[in-house]
Amino acid sequence: MKEIIDYIGSNSLLVLLISGVGVFFMFIVKEYLKKKDKIKEEKIIQYRNKPELMAEINSEKRNPTIELLFCEFTVEKNNLEQSIAFKYPDDLKIKNEYKFIEFKITNIGKSNISYLDIAVTHQKSNSLIDYQSVNLYVENGYINYSYCYDKKIRIDETILLKLYYLENQFDSLDNLLFLFKDEYNNLWEQIFFFRKSNTYEPQKIDYKDYRALITTDTAFKCFENPWLW
Numbered sequence: 001m002k003e004i005i006d007y008i009g010s011n012s013l014l015v016l017l018i019s020g021v022g023v024f025f026m027f028i029v030k031e032y033l034k035k036k037d038k039i040k041e042e043k044i045i046q047y048r049n050k051p052e053l054m055a056e057i058n059s060e061k062r063n064p065t066i067e068l069l070f071c072e073f074t075v076e077k078n079n080l081e082q083s084i085a086f087k088y089p090d091d092l093k094i095k096n097e098y099k100f101i102e103f104k105i106t107n108i109g110k111s112n113i114s115y116l117d118i119a120v121t122h123q124k125s126n127s128l129i130d131y132q133s134v135n136l137y138v139e140n141g142y143i144n145y146s147y148c149y150d151k152k153i154r155i156d157e158t159i160l161l162k163l164y165y166l167e168n169q170f171d172s173l174d175n176l177l178f179l180f181k182d183e184y185n186n187l188w189e190q191i192f193f194f195r196k197s198n199t200y201e202p203q204k205i206d207y208k209d210y211r212a213l214i215t216t217d218t219a220f221k222c223f224e225n226p227w228l229w
Helices: 002-010 012-048 131-140 167-172 207-214 217-224
Strands: 053-057 066-072 074-078 083-087 099-107 113-120 126-130 146-149 158-165 176-182 187-193
Touching: 053 187, 066 113, 066 131, 066 146, 066 167, 083 217, 113 126, 113 207, 126 131, 126 146, 146 207, 158 167, 176 207, 187 207, 207 217
Parallel strands: 066 158
Antiparallel strands: 053 099, 066 126, 074 083, 099 158, 113 146, 113 176, 176 187
């Protein structure tokens, strides 16, 4: 061992080479840590500057930006034919029976929203349908979990939501979700307690979970295999 140390000590070129490798390694480590800190700092800044939606009852006499029917459905499974059918109450065919609540939805956050999805939280029995498409969904037994408003909602901008429902279903309907993408391409979810016109603070969400909340893909697997719920 002493011979090796003496050899290295007497060989200035080797010493220089080892020193250079050490300096280079430390440089790589420092750059990695700096990059890691920068990414962390950017995430903190983006969180502080996130969009946020506030909901309140609307009393203005203006046409709504979005009109949706929030309702319940039942599931009928035919084991013999290995099929599933979704049924809506007959009352949904009579729009005069609908009640509604009108909301002002305002972006009170610090960045723009690129697009907004409004979605159900209870996919097992709740459906959210574009008001203009109600007959299509009810007559054909289609279910739908979300509505996409594919326009930018700028800071301090307000959109109007008119939410229809059947009076006898009001107490059994679950909460809704606001799902949106910001200008930094982050995805967020925000619970909307529509009965109280209240929302929670937005939380970041990944694309996989976002997609599961707005599509029927996962739910159909659960309807076919109820233990997955």
